[in-house]
Amino acid sequence: MPFKLYFGPAGKPVGFRGTVAEAIEYLAKMGLDAMEVQQVRGFTISVERAKIIREVSQQHKFILSMHAPYAINLSSDKAETIEKSKERLLKAAELAHIMGASPVVLHPGYYGKKEKDKALKLVIDGLKEVVEKMKSKKISVKIGIETTGKVSQVGSVDEVIQIVREVPMTVPVIDFAHIHARTGGTIKTHDDYLNVIGRIENELGTEYVKHLHIHFSEIEFGLKGEKRHLPLGSGTGPKFEILAELLIDLGYEAVIICETPLLEKDAIKMKQIALGIFNKKKN
Numbered sequence: 001m002p003f004k005l006y007f008g009p010a011g012k013p014v015g016f017r018g019t020v021a022e023a024i025e026y027l028a029k030m031g032l033d034a035m036e037v038q039q040v041r042g043f044t045i046s047v048e049r050a051k052i053i054r055e056v057s058q059q060h061k062f063i064l065s066m067h068a069p070y071a072i073n074l075s076s077d078k079a080e081t082i083e084k085s086k087e088r089l090l091k092a093a094e095l096a097h098i099m100g101a102s103p104v105v106l107h108p109g110y111y112g113k114k115e116k117d118k119a120l121k122l123v124i125d126g127l128k129e130v131v132e133k134m135k136s137k138k139i140s141v142k143i144g145i146e147t148t149g150k151v152s153q154v155g156s157v158d159e160v161i162q163i164v165r166e167v168p169m170t171v172p173v174i175d176f177a178h179i180h181a182r183t184g185g186t187i188k189t190h191d192d193y194l195n196v197i198g199r200i201e202n203e204l205g206t207e208y209v210k211h212l213h214i215h216f217s218e219i220e221f222g223l224k225g226e227k228r229h230l231p232l233g234s235g236t237g238p239k240f241e242i243l244a245e246l247l248i249d250l251g252y253e254a255v256i257i258c259e260t261p262l263l264e265k266d267a268i269k270m271k272q273i274a275l276g277i278f279n280k281k282k283n
């Protein structure tokens with residue numbers, strides 16, 4: 001079985017001053033395979049730039065995804081914020097389509113003052129509307145629903161599964177650090193990882209886990225969930241080696257985006273760890 005794990009940072013390398021296209025060239029030269037283009041604080045990439053990014057990434061057989069703006073909140077207490085959120089998400093999907101980036105990763109919303117079910121319904125309704133517009137514009141990227149790190153955010157594993165089940169063109173994005181943080185540190189053993197992947201597989205079907213999109217870092221957390229992402233080996237967990245071995249044993253393909261503060265440096269470390277495990281098993 002070939003090695004099917006692909007690695008890259010969330011955004012440009014640490015301290016990198018160039019464009020996204022230049023970052024892709026730099027990362028590919030380092031031996032990395034992927035990048036999640038960050039549009040989290042608003043849109044910074046023009047259509048022209050997006051076309052150049054697409055060309056450069058194709059030349060390097062590079063895998064791109066995009067992180068949509070943090071300002072999106074499809075379950076806001078304010079109707080106006082929900083409308084703006086749908087517009088922003090549609091714009092992110094359009095830009096990602098031009099760039100050749102998929103999925104467009106999303107933190108869907110906050111519970112606010114609402115019951116959790118009500119917030120989830122608002123998210124699902126909003127997403128369905130955006131997906132309809134995407135279809136009419138022939139935008140074919142997937143929307144990635146991320147497991148979120150704060151207990152105030154829509155995005156438990158069960159909620160992500162329910163959203164993906166109900167909304168076409170969505171896929172789960174598993175952020176293991178976030179799951180660890182929002183559940184008080186429960187991602188420890190092989191079985192803890194397998195439980196998350198297994199639930200997605202059982203509830204949604206095997207096609208949803210054969211090509212996983214994963215975010216990884218260690219993480220500091222408290223009662224409200226995530227505090228900050230930490231480098232590999234910080235000791236807070238979750239532990240990367242266990243996930244790498246599990247994915248290799250399962251034989252699923254996965255793009256693993258490194259969200260530690262060391263970004264590309266830890267992405268390379270993850271790739272080396274995973275390749276080490278893979279080669280040991282092969283022999």
Ligand SMILES: [Zn+2]
Nearest residue numbers: 067105107146
């Ligand atoms: Zn995220």
